[in-house]
Amino acid sequence: MNDTTTNRAPGRPRSERAEKAIIEATLDLLAAESGVAGVSIEAVAARAGVGKTTIYRRWPSKEALIVGALGAAKGELPAPSGASAREDLLEIARTFAAERKKRYSRCFWNVVGGAEKYPELYARYKQDVIEPRRAVIREVLRRGVETGELRADLDIEAGISMLTGSLSTKTPQETFPEGYAETVVDLLLTGIGAPS
Amino acid sequence: MNDTTTNRAPGRPRSERAEKAIIEATLDLLAAESGVAGVSIEAVAARAGVGKTTIYRRWPSKEALIVGALGAAKGELPAPSGASAREDLLEIARTFAAERKKRYSRCFWNVVGGAEKYPELYARYKQDVIEPRRAVIREVLRRGVETGELRADLDIEAGISMLTGSLSTKTPQETFPEGYAETVVDLLLTGIGAPS
Incomplete structure (x- = not known):
């Protein structure tokens, strides 16, 4: 039929x-x-x-x-391919950088900016939207420590915040320079200090 | 008299x-x-x-x-002592972390959050308040490259954003863990990658 x-x-x-x-x-x-x-x-x-x-x-x-x-609107962070810590962090950083250009980036800005005025909304946003994304990065960093790519004594929560913070320094109207995601990941991995 | x-x-x-x-x-x-x-x-x-x-x-x-x-309210960043790149960055990071606890931190949050609604105010804020602070960090990084403490090919603007971004991931109501400024500066200097 x-x-x-x-x-x-x-x-x-x-x-x-x-x-x-x-x-x-x-x-x-x-x-x-x-x-x-x-x-x-x-x-x-x-x-x-x-x-x-x-x-x-x-x-x-x-x-x-x-x-x-x-x-x-944000969706989940795509599960990184697991090729290497650097590749996985690059995938995540590029996703973050690309998201900033989306039509809805200012929705997030308004909710985070309203954290004090609407604390319950912000807490729920952190728990339901932000925390699952941090969990993806956490898993990448943990795996990197296990494989020996990342330092054994890594403060994983600080590492997550450094990656996300480095990619959040602009308002939705401002743009990052070309290649910024790559620059950040490489500086995060190797450090700004001179190689010893 | x-x-x-x-x-x-x-x-x-x-x-x-x-x-x-x-x-x-x-x-x-x-x-x-x-x-x-x-x-x-x-x-x-x-x-x-x-x-x-x-x-x-x-x-x-x-x-x-x-x-x-x-x-x-914010004041200028104190001129770093110039003892070493690490010491200077630590002084700056500690100042940033301490400022977040100040009574007026939410004033800044309100202006940055209102960047889209009040673009001229935000532009002027960036120029008069933020840029002089970035200039202090820029000078520390430049000096570190000159002395050989920092990598010769350092992307200085990215380095500034990574330091400030890592110290701005929380809303005024949230707190950083104890010793966070030190952790961030050391990870920024040495990288999260395993020492080669």
Whole structure:
């Protein structure tokens, strides 16, 4: 039997399309000047063209909705190939650098900048979005210590912060110089000190 | 002759006291939730107990006032002693780490977070407050390259960003672990890679 004569809309099922519209609407509102303050279930529902119940079925609160949308926008860090510590760190650094150019980078800026005003939202964002990304880097550094590529006494949490911090020194409007991700990874690996 | 019987207030001259009150009032308003939006010449004058003219005599605009207050709050980076690249970087890193605990750290957060909303203010802040601090680090790195302590091919701007970025990964409410400044400087110097 053939289904093409029915009147069904092509592509994804309706619930999936609604979810996508809700996430887009949340990110659009979050990227605006008003930031977190401009996001409400009402405003998202109106913008996405769905009922509030459709949102509440999936996200029980404004905080859950925002963190869910940020997670969807950022996505997980791709699992590094494991070729070497340097290659893995390069992959991660390039992903970070590329993400800054994305349309939604200012959503993240608004949530981090609002950390004091919305501490619960920020805590949840850190736990659900940032921590899984740090975990990927942590795993790369641990593996590098095991293989002997990285120093045995490495302070892994400091290493993670140095990598992410070095790639976060600019606001969304500023750009890094060409090749910055590579420069940072190599300086992080070999150090700025003269080789002894 | 003896001046103690006159009715003059002790300490600094009146204009200096007024300036201090204006700067404090600006920082208090800037540290509030409303951030940059809550600062106006009117509000600062009222809070500092001075006339608007007194402010305008010294700072011709709201932007000049905010950047002036931030500069006064942050102060210049102390000139490093020049003992060694490592010692100098440690002094700078410790200053950065200590500053985060200061009452006014969230003023800076509010201005950097508002970079997109107030681009001229941010540009002026970068030029008048941030750039002179980067210049101090730049000089330390240049000297280190000259003395042979640092690698001859060092990308100095990347080195500056890695130091400042590594020390800026937390919001004002979060704290760095004990000894973090030292850990960062040593990892930056020697690298996270295993010694070859």
